[in-house]
Amino acid sequence: MAGDELVIGADGRARPRWAAHDPLLRDYYDHEWGAPVTDERGLFERLCLEGFQSGLSWATILRKRPAFRRAFDDFDVDRVAAYGSADVDRLLGDEGIVRNRRKIGAAVTNAHATRGLREHGGLPGLVWSFRPPARPRPVSTAEIPTRTPESAALAAALRAAGFVFVGPTTVYAMMQAIGMVDDRLEGAAGLLGTDA
Template sequence: MTKPKIRCSWAGSDPLYADYHDTEWGVPLRDSRMLWEQLMLEGFQAGLSWITILRKRENFRKAFKHFDPAKVARFTEKDIERLLGDEGIIRSRAKIEATIQGAKIYLDMQAKGEEFADYCWSFTQGKVLRGDGKTVHAQTPLSTTISKDMKKRGFKFVGPTIVYAWMQAVGIVDDHAQACFRFNAR
C-alpha cells in the first residue's frame, strides 16, 4: 500500500491546488517573464485566496496575451474596458491598470539592460532562502525591502505580504512545512 503524500496544510484537498503545490510552489523560477507574470497574478490575489487566482490563471493568460509585457504595455482604455467585462478574471480596474503599468516598468528595466530575473534574485545573491519548516511568515524584513524597492520603481500591489507570497511561489524562499514531502527537496 502506497503511503499518501503529506503536503503543506494550505494545499488542502483540491487537486488543482495539490498539483500547484507539488510541481510549482517553491520551485526556483529564473525566467524574467514568468517571474513578472507571477508577480502580477499575486497582485490580483490581494484580498482573495490564491486558489481563486489559480482557477482563473488560464483565463488571465488569455486576457493578458500570455503576459507578454510588450503587448500588455500597449493596452489602451479599450483593453481595460474589455478586461473589466471579462468574467474569467478578477475585474478590478486598479489591478488591471497596475498590470499595464507593471509591463511598462518591466520593459523600461529591460531597455536599461536590467533583466527582471537578475533584479528579483539580486536580493538573495541568487540563492534560495530556506525556511525552517516550522515558522510561518506573512512578511519578512526582506519582503519589506523588496516591496519598497518595487514601489519606488512604480509597481503597484506589491506590499510586503504580497511580495513574500510571491517569493515563496517563485522559489526565492523555500517555505515548505517540515512534514511536507517537498521540505528541503531541492
C-alpha cells in the same frame, strides 16, 4: 509540530492543509509552488497574479489563471505595456478574470515598469538580488512569516522602479511561489514528487 499540520494524502505524501484536499492546489503545490522562476515573463505573471489575489483566495486565482493568461496575452510584457483604454474595457468585461480596474491598471503599469528595468539588469536581476540566506525549514505554520525584511526591501525597490500593488506581504507570497524562500514544512512532501 509540523506533523499536526500535515495531511497524508491517498498517495502517502504529506502536504500542508492548504494543499491537501483541492486537486488543483495539490497539483500546484507538488509541481510549481517553490520551483525557481527566473525569466521575465514568468516573474511578471507571478507578480500580476499575486496582485490580483490580494483580498481573495489563491485557489480563486489559480482557477482563473488560464483565463488570465488568455486575457493578458500570456503575460507578454510588451503586449501588456501597449494596452490602452479599449484593452482595459475589454478586461473589465471579461468574466473569466478578476474584474477590478485598479488591479488591471496595476498590471499595465507594472508591464511598463518591467520594460524600464531592462536597461538595468531586468526584472529577474532585481527580484533575485533580494534572495535571503537559506534558513531551516519551518516545523509549524506559526514559523512562516507573511513578510520579511527582504520582502519589504524588494517591495520598496519595485515601487521605486514604478511598480504598484507590490506591498511586502504580496511580494513575500511571490518569493515563496518562485522558490526564493523554502517555506515547506519540515516533513512535507518536496517539490515535483520528491519527499523532503
